[in-house]
Amino acid sequence: GELEMAEGTADDAHSAYRKLDVGKSREVHEKKIEAFEKKYGIELGHVADAETSGEEEAVEEVQVEMENLGGDDKEDSDDNDLSSLPEFEGEDFAKAHSQKEKHNTNPLGDHLKSMVFGGLDGIITTFAIVSSVVGADLSLEVVVIMGFANLLADAISMGMGDFISSQAEQQHARLERKREMWETENFLKGEQMEMIELYMEKGMKAKDAASVVLTMSKYPDIFVDTMMVEELGIMPPDMDSTWKEPAKDGAITFISFIIWGLLSLVVYIIALPIGGDPDQTMLFGITCGIVAIAMFMLGVIKSRFTSEPWWRGGLLVLFN
DSSP, X not given: OOOOOOTTSSOHHHHHHHHHXXXXXXXXXXXXXXXXXXXXXXXXXXXOOTTTTTOHHHHHHHHHHHHXXXXXXXXXXXXXXXXXXXXXXXXXXXXXXXXXXXXXXXGGGGGHHHHHHHHHHHHHHXXXXXXXXXXXXXXXXXXXXXXXXXXXXXXXXXXXXXXXXXXXXXXXXXXXXXXXXXXXXXXXXXXXXXXXXXXXXXTOOHHHHHHHHHHHTTSHHHHHHHHHHHTTOOOOOOSSOSSHXXXXXXXXXXXXXXXXXXXXXXXXXXXXXXXXXXXXXXXXXXXXXXXXXXXXXXXXHHHXXXXXXXXXXXXXXXXX
């Protein structure tokens, strides 16, 4: 018969999709898996574990032995201590382990795309408005009014657009993760086979790939998250909320657009209260210089989150 979803794991639409997707004969799937197991000498399925397979006697024996050796806490900590393994013994490991890896922990790094995208768009679009108004030989007041109107409208549009698109990506990723989790719970051997084949395509031997996948599949969340990246090319989503990270992206895009876009107007904002009849050509020339410097600096800031030299990052944005 067809594979059936567990009651309450998804809505009717999801259930219908699964029946179309994996609703083929169970015999077809089992024959494919059986052929795969015979070809590579691998036995797929749940990996037996003393604490999860119901072997209560084995668990009790281990607990008694731990107590005799001097307590649970030390043993628990040793289980996660790499230095207790033969492969990680010696001075070389101790020296390497003592050295802290250097990572860029700036929280803005997670939203670099939004910051650069909003800033670059803010500079260019606002400068385009200023250029067109100045080209029409309109007054300073018109330049400032038109510039601010475009700045605010585009910032709202860009911020909301980033929020909505990021939220849609999160929702799509959550749906795919739920689907992969259902497949893992109801068709584990098939998912294991897919991951083994994927690692074999990357160059791993069948036995090594099976060892990695069978061990990893003991931990469903880790297994599913790995499948999301390796099989689907999707980063695991935040399962607790679908709006927090997208809201941050939208807010950063909005703020970045406003800050960088204002630089195209700063000369006219300063000149407006002064009054008189300022030279529009001179003001526009100064604005061009400010915009060029702003674009270069945006590239320099971007390079601080990447491995490229600061001057290359600046020139890349300036001459994009």
